[in-house]
Amino acid sequence: MxxxxxxxxxxxxxxxxxxxxxxxxxxxxxxRGEVADPTRVExxxxxxxxxxEMECRPVLVSHLGRPKGEVVPKYSLAPVAPVxxxxxxxxxxxxxxxxGVEALQASRDLEAGHVLLLExxxxxxxxxxxxxxxxxxxxxxxxxxxxxxxxxxxxxxxSVVGVTEFLRPAVAGLLVESELTxxxxxxxxxxxxxxxxxxxxxxxxxxxxxxxxxxxxxRVVVGGAMANTFLLASGARMGASLVETEAVPLAAGxxxxxxxxxxxxxxxxxxxxxxxxxSEAKIVAAGAVPEGEAALDIGPETRRAxxxxxxxxxxxxxxxxxxxFERPGFDAxxxxxxxxxxxxxxxxxxxxxxxxxxxxxxxxxxxxxxVSHVSTGGxxxxxxxxxxxxxxxxxxxxx
Ligand code: ADP
Ligand code: MG
Numbered sequence: 001m002x003x004x005x006x007x008x009x010x011x012x013x014x015x016x017x018x019x020x021x022x023x024x025x026x027x028x029x030x031x032r033g034e035v036a037d038p039t040r041v042e043x044x045x046x047x048x049x050x051x052x053e054m055e056c057r058p059v060l061v062s063h064l065g066r067p068k069g070e071v072v073p074k075y076s077l078a079p080v081a082p083v084x085x086x087x088x089x090x091x092x093x094x095x096x097x098x099x100g101v102e103a104l105q106a107s108r109d110l111e112a113g114h115v116l117l118l119e120x121x122x123x124x125x126x127x128x129x130x131x132x133x134x135x136x137x138x139x140x141x142x143x144x145x146x147x148x149x150x151x152x153x154x155x156x157x158x159s160v161v162g163v164t165e166f167l168r169p170a171v172a173g174l175l176v177e178s179e180l181t182x183x184x185x186x187x188x189x190x191x192x193x194x195x196x197x198x199x200x201x202x203x204x205x206x207x208x209x210x211x212x213x214x215x216x217x218x219r220v221v222v223g224g225a226m227a228n229t230f231l232l233a234s235g236a237r238m239g240a241s242l243v244e245t246e247a248v249p250l251a252a253g254x255x256x257x258x259x260x261x262x263x264x265x266x267x268x269x270x271x272x273x274x275x276x277x278x279s280e281a282k283i284v285a286a287g288a289v290p291e292g293e294a295a296l297d298i299g300p301e302t303r304r305a306x307x308x309x310x311x312x313x314x315x316x317x318x319x320x321x322x323x324x325f326e327r328p329g330f331d332a333x334x335x336x337x338x339x340x341x342x343x344x345x346x347x348x349x350x351x352x353x354x355x356x357x358x359x360x361x362x363x364x365x366x367x368x369x370x371v372s373h374v375s376t377g378g379x380x381x382x383x384x385x386x387x388x389x390x391x392x393x394x395x396x397x398x399x
Contacts, residue, residue, distance in 0.1 A: 003171070004172070005177050005399075006171045009169060015056065017057065018110065018142045019058050019145070020059050021044075021047065021060050021142075022062070022145070022148065023044045023061070023062045024063075024152045024376060025041060025077060026063055027356075037360040037363060041083050044148050044175055046178075047173035057114070059118065060115060060117045060118065061098065062120070063152065064120050069125030070123065075122070077118075078094050080094075080117065081093075088115065090113060091113070092116075097118065098118045099137035099141065103118055131158050131162065132165075135159075138163040144167065145171070147176055148174070150176050150179040150381075151377035151379075151380050152380065153391070155391070160391070164395040176393070182352060186350065186385060191350065192314055194217050194218050194314070195218060195309055195317075196217045197221040197317070197319075199318075199322045200357060200378065201225040202378070203244040206320075207254070209382045211254065213385075222265075223306065224320050228243045229244050229247050230264055231286055232245075235287070236288070238295065239289035239295070240272075241294040263309060264286065266285070267283055267286055268298060271296055273293070278329025281329065283299045296327070297333045303333050306333075306340065307337065310341060311340045311347070313351075314348070318358060319354045319355045320358055321333075321334040325357075331364070335361075339365070342370035345371050349372075351373070353374050354374075354375035354376075354378050355379075356377075356378060358378060
């Protein structure tokens with residue numbers, strides 16, 4: 001999917017002008033509201049540094065969380081500004097509005113060498129509806145548009161897709177460019193076995209895309225809350241585990257088609273869903289989660305089985321943690337899978353890990369440098385691998 005890139009634009013198209021840059025600063029926050037993992041912020045530094053070097057003035061927009069079209073203070077982008085300022089080494093001004101007169105004025109007043117960060121795009125109801133009026137308002141904030149929000153590029157939203165109708169040039173930033181290069185390599189990788197591992201919690205969003213991998217993958221490994229829905233579909237008792245009941249028929253159809261190639265957990269770590277740590281957790285068979293308890297990680301036998309399959313792969317894609325890894329004691333499955341990905345890489349496999357939380361997990365395990373590519377997008381990388389295109393990329397200029 002070849003599109004025009006930021007690096008293709010002549011310097012005179014950049015110098016002194018305002019670049020509206022869609023970034024994906026949908027970062028995890030701590031309970032105290034601080035940025036828990038700056039990976040997605042750091043991932044935009046190449047584009048921002050490039051723009052500043054070209055004397056272009058970056059105006060940044062992003063979403064954070066799912067505030068559903070209302071102002072929800074805990075989803076403000078304000079805590080991101082100091083993190084970006086520190087990482088970039090340039091002044092970052094945060095403005096608590098997204099579009100409108102103040103934002104427009106701030107974009108015009110932006111000094112050379114400084115960056116403007118606007119408030120959460122999803123505070124506006126038009127964002128997820130790809131509203132035309134909102135798209136026009138976004139378009140006024142720049143003289144060109146740069147999509148560097150790889151993790152949001154599968155969303156046909158106003159700040160990703162709609163805005164490109166009213167603002168040209170519209171080009172791919174350096175992060176988007178490098179993500180597409182790595183994922184393209186994965187799509188073309190022919191070395192077998194090709195193994196995909198899925199976990200995480202966004203089942204409804206992702207389950208439809210898993211189908212596409214059945215035709216290509218030799219093994220499909222499923223853990224995390226994603227596995228709960230599959231186990232439920234195969235008749236297991238899942239207690240109070242996180243499951244997506246509406247997705248059960250899809251999961252059942254998938255199991256039918258993937259017979260023999262899909263590897264589900266055989267044991268699980270169960271505890272009360274609100275357990276603060278794993279001190280009272282127990283190992284249970286995958287079919288028998290006790291009433292009132294939830295499966296919060298894969299069990300030791302499953303960890304070994306998953307690690308063996310992953311370590312033996314030649315091409316590998318992993319999206320979604322194997323459990324509630326943010327909570328103490330429930331990260332063993334995720335850490336084990338991260339290690340197995342690193343082992344596969346060291347044996348010469350081409351490995352890609354995708355997803356905001358998966359990237360955090362890899363980072364938490366200290367293994368970021370030991371996989372071929374860590375993608376900042378979960379749903380986006382899945383969709384690109386499954387379909388070979390993304391709405392936010394299709395919307396950019398042709399070369
Ligand atoms: P990614 O961001 O890598 O694409 P997701 O957003 O789909 O991944 O899922 C990550 C979330 O899934 C994490 O917050 C993790 O705690 C949660 N999760 C994984 N397994 C479980 C489980 N068994 N029960 C509850 N939550 C889970
Ligand atoms: Mg996530």
